[in-house]
Amino acid sequence: MTPLVQLDNVGVRLGGRDVLNDVSLTIRPGEFTGLIGPNGAGKTTLLRVILGLQATATGLVGTHASVGYVPQKLLIEPDMPLRVRDVVSLGIDGHKFGIRLPSRQRRALVNEMLEAVGADGYADARVGELSGGEQQRVMIAHALVSRPKLLLLDEPLASLDLASGHGIVDLLNRLARDEGIAILLSAHDMNPLLPVMDRIIYVAGGRVAVGAPDEVVQSDVLAKLYGHQVDVIRVHGRILVVAGADELVG
Numbered sequence: 001m002t003p004l005v006q007l008d009n010v011g012v013r014l015g016g017r018d019v020l021n022d023v024s025l026t027i028r029p030g031e032f033t034g035l036i037g038p039n040g041a042g043k044t045t046l047l048r049v050i051l052g053l054q055a056t057a058t059g060l061v062g063t064h065a066s067v068g069y070v071p072q073k074l075l076i077e078p079d080m081p082l083r084v085r086d087v088v089s090l091g092i093d094g095h096k097f098g099i100r101l102p103s104r105q106r107r108a109l110v111n112e113m114l115e116a117v118g119a120d121g122y123a124d125a126r127v128g129e130l131s132g133g134e135q136q137r138v139m140i141a142h143a144l145v146s147r148p149k150l151l152l153l154d155e156p157l158a159s160l161d162l163a164s165g166h167g168i169v170d171l172l173n174r175l176a177r178d179e180g181i182a183i184l185l186s187a188h189d190m191n192p193l194l195p196v197m198d199r200i201i202y203v204a205g206g207r208v209a210v211g212a213p214d215e216v217v218q219s220d221v222l223a224k225l226y227g228h229q230v231d232v233i234r235v236h237g238r239i240l241v242v243a244g245a246d247e248l249v250g
């Protein structure tokens with residue numbers, strides 16, 4: 001199967017510092033991949049490389065698919081006079097549809113996307129008055145309207161309560177299983193993703209380890225990335241990564 005994304009020995013320098021070194025990875029159709037690592041590890045940088053927004057110092061980047069992106073900071077002002085359906089409709093422009101779609105087709109496409117993410121109940125609400133979880137659904141619909149084969153999401157769970165986070169993970173899992181859309185989602189806590197992840201890209205110390213969660217989340221593998229002792233503790237189906245003396249990082 002042709003990969004959607006392939007990185008070979010990629011390095012990125014930012015502000016005179018090597019932020020990522022020798023990163024190689026592959027993303028295949030329909031896979032749910034977690035991009036896991038502590039704050040400042042380079043997760044957003046790696047997503048920007050895949051999007052072609054971040055220049056690399058070394059290596060090769062191949063992106064062979066249409067990509068949808070839900071950035072980390074949604075920055076939706078409470079008073080912004082935009083309805084949910086307007087935001088999704090904005091995703092149509094400048095993507096696959098070079099010509100302007102007739103308004104009836106636009107409307108049908110927007111409705112279809114809102115239904116797909118479970119946001120049809122508040123299609124006419126102002127985005128600013130929605131909860132964080134509802135706004136995430138709207139931004140996912142905005143990204144999906146261009147029919148990407150790969151959806152990148154930067155820390156979509158970070159500002160959500162447990163129940164909304166679970167709803168978003170469920171939704172993304174369904175998009176991967178039923179629609180075959182590859183999902184690449186960054187997070188500093190891997191636990192909510194353990195039931196759905198096919199693969200992990202674990203970033204730390206500027207390097208990555210890639211593989212099935214069971215292979216990657218091992219003391220010896222992570223110790224190599226962090227460059228010092230790391231303990232991986234499994235308890236009640238959750239994983240704690242304890243790096244160094246007593247610093248909790250995952």
Ligand SMILES: Nc1ncnc2c1ncn2[C@@H]1O[C@H](COP(=O)(O)OP(=O)(O)O)[C@@H](O)[C@H]1O
Nearest residue numbers: 014015019037038039040041042043044045046
């Ligand atoms: N434009 C920039 N100039 C200099 N350093 C940057 C820039 N953007 C990010 N960095 C640094 O690169 C590292 C990785 O950042 P980032 O990819 O945002 O991490 P993460 O998303 O995992 O929290 C951090 O140390 C950050 O300070």
Ligand SMILES: [Mg+2]
Nearest residue numbers: 043044072154
């Ligand atoms: Mg980030």
